[in-house]
Amino acid sequence: MLDRFAAEAAADPREICGLLLGRDDVIHDALALPNVAPEPARGFAISPADQFAAARFARAAGLAVVGCYHSHPSGNLSPSAADLAEAAQDGFYWLIIDGARRRLWISRAGGQIAGRFDPVELQIIEAPAFRESSPWNLQAHLQPAGASANRRRGTSQAPRQGPSPQ
Template identity: 35%
Template sequence: MTDDPSADVGSTLVLPGEIRDAILERARDGQPEEICGVFGGEYDDAPGGTSRVHSYYPTENVAESPQTRYRIDPEAQLEVFERLENAGEEIVGFYHSHPRGPAAPSETDVDAATWPDRSYLIVSLSPLEVGSWRWRADEDRFERERIILSA
């Protein structure tokens, strides 16, 4: 259910198994709509770097078409960023689900990506799969990222 460790990947995202499981459960409960949220922890933007998720913040999907898109309310996003700062954590990245699509960035995801070098974790429910990608703004593309589950 995670990336193939032998796949051609750049960076690494260390994700606690309990956070992955909570996101999977929320994605199942939220279908047919996409769910979304923010990751906090230790962020490493170096090529081949490792970011570590310590916390996650579920947010409401306020997109006009939540079955095929996600959008985090800007005010809610700022509140999450303040909570992260108060906790001494950095913005590691974001997550959302594709209830009927692959665990890979869609064209809509590419067009909406705005946080350079941050992780974008995508949960596919059909087939059940979790993938993570880093947005490389200087190259205008997503780069596949290895996921390592931690305790």
């Protein structure tokens, strides 16, 4: 998974992004998702529809969305001002990548970084990738670009914005 992130980040000058799936403080998998930020070279955003689809996918697989990952093409592995502004959910992991370098953070009130983030030791456990041993298919949960997650429910209310689909 980390090698995949490094390759994605090296191939794209914009910020890459996705969501981390796991349970019991273990990240089992990650879903690469399109960066829909207005300025993807300077920040990242994941569409609400993709966030909800990822949450449904994770739930069906017995996992939860436990965090996000994104690259900092500048090379700084610390949370940016934009990351600080978006870190509303305590206990949400943030994996920041620059090529082969990476740093894991957890959002927490009173954290060491601007009162919002604490560093977390990233321990790598050798295991087969979750999706390699799973029948789950994210594409079955994603909607076509431009489709509203609420259209099927018959409401025009927009989904909540932010890094957490929960």
